[in-house]
Amino acid sequence: MQTIILYIGRDTEITVVMNRLLNARPEWKGICVCLDEEAVAICKAQHIDLVLLGNGIDHEAEKALKVSLLELRPGLKIIQHYGGGSGLLYGEIMTALHQV
Amino acid sequence: MSQFILHKSNTRGHANHGWLNAHHSFSFANYYNPERMHFGVLRVLNDDLIDGGMGFGTHPHDNMEIITIPLSGAIAHKDSMGNSAVIKSGEIQVMSAGTGVSHSEFNALEAEKLSLLQIWLFPNKKNVTPRYDQMTLDVDARHNNFQQILSPSADDAGVWIHQDAWFSLGKFDAGFETEYQIKRSENGVYAFVISGEVTINGQTASARDGFGIWDTDHISFKANTDGAEVLLMDVPMELN
Numbered sequence: 001m002q003t004i005i006l007y008i009g010r011d012t013e014i015t016v017v018m019n020r021l022l023n024a025r026p027e028w029k030g031i032c033v034c035l036d037e038e039a040v041a042i043c044k045a046q047h048i049d050l051v052l053l054g055n056g057i058d059h060e061a062e063k064a065l066k067v068s069l070l071e072l073r074p075g076l077k078i079i080q081h082y083g084g085g086s087g088l089l090y091g092e093i094m095t096a097l098h099q100v
Numbered sequence: 101m102s103q104f105i106l107h108k109s110n111t112r113g114h115a116n117h118g119w120l121n122a123h124h125s126f127s128f129a130n131y132y133n134p135e136r137m138h139f140g141v142l143r144v145l146n147d148d149l150i151d152g153g154m155g156f157g158t159h160p161h162d163n164m165e166i167i168t169i170p171l172s173g174a175i176a177h178k179d180s181m182g183n184s185a186v187i188k189s190g191e192i193q194v195m196s197a198g199t200g201v202s203h204s205e206f207n208a209l210e211a212e213k214l215s216l217l218q219i220w221l222f223p224n225k226k227n228v229t230p231r232y233d234q235m236t237l238d239v240d241a242r243h244n245n246f247q248q249i250l251s252p253s254a255d256d257a258g259v260w261i262h263q264d265a266w267f268s269l270g271k272f273d274a275g276f277e278t279e280y281q282i283k284r285s286e287n288g289v290y291a292f293v294i295s296g297e298v299t300i301n302g303q304t305a306s307a308r309d310g311f312g313i314w315d316t317d318h319i320s321f322k323a324n325t326d327g328a329e330v331l332l333m334d335v336p337m338e339l340n
Binding site for chain 1: 128
């Protein structure tokens with residue numbers, strides 16, 4: 001069964017790379033967007049296992065996004081993705097998924 | 101009471117891609133060890149050996165302070181901020197990825213391998229404007245001395261980053277002893293032995309070992325071999 005991961009980041013180029021990286025592993029399905037409204041709509045429409053917050057999301061937007069996503073999916077795991085690429089991605093996802 | 105951790109060189113993650121022989125002190129790329137995720141804000145310490153002319157094509161980064169120290173050879177760097185530079189052994193490069201930056205890194209020499217340390221620290225501020233800097237260091241100033249090469253301040257010695265971190269490099273004669281004062285009570289020190297053998301607070305560490313110490317205000321240091329080289333990374337232990 002695939003783990004469905006929603007990535008939100010403002011930089012289009014990084015979002016494209018994240019989409020490629022997340023979908024390169026058969027055990028993950030990545031959905032990558034730049035806009036918070038898109039992210040909320042996706043979360044409303046389908047199951048999401050993990051949300052990665054990427055670059056450029058300011059403090060206020062992050063707070064509002066978390067409130068909206070958690071209202072839709074209480075208990076949803078939302079973590080910060082650092083580095084914008086493959087270096088830390090696997091470790092971040094594995095750590096988040098194995099946290100009790 | 102001080103606490104410490106010793107990461108022996110042969111316990112690091114290892115990935116040999118042919119053109120790139122990489123050792124990871126902390127989890128990186130496909131190397132995942134939940135016990136080796138970070139030392140405070142120090143998240144990545146990669147020890148890379150890159151074949152002549154080879155390297156990493158254009159790829160993005162964000163929200164990370166990235167420090168590159170060539171140990172031998174030279175790196176050709178190009179980035180989306182318009183920087184194009186060669187960084188040689190004896191120099192240091194720093195990049196604050198902030199809101200996002202793309203860059204490429206290649207071995208600038210065809211006939212010589214490039215040995216480098218690449219270090220990533222979590223920033224103390226997210227989404228800063230990306231910036232790049234490099235500096236030539238006075239290599240002689242680190243003989244029997246911890247030469248500061250990085251700090252949080254543009255007015256202090258070395259390059260600066262968005263984090264309350266200080267890096268120092270030293271190269272020591274056998275038998276030389278000194279103490280290093282940790283800069284902040286919230287910081288610890290991760291010492292990476294580049295070459296030779298040293299004793300830190302009574303613990304022996306050899307080439308490419310990492311020794312982390314915290315809950316103390318200083319470390320005592322002794323070089324056991326001639327030319328022992330050490331990189332000290334004085335970093336906040338709490339993630340921001």
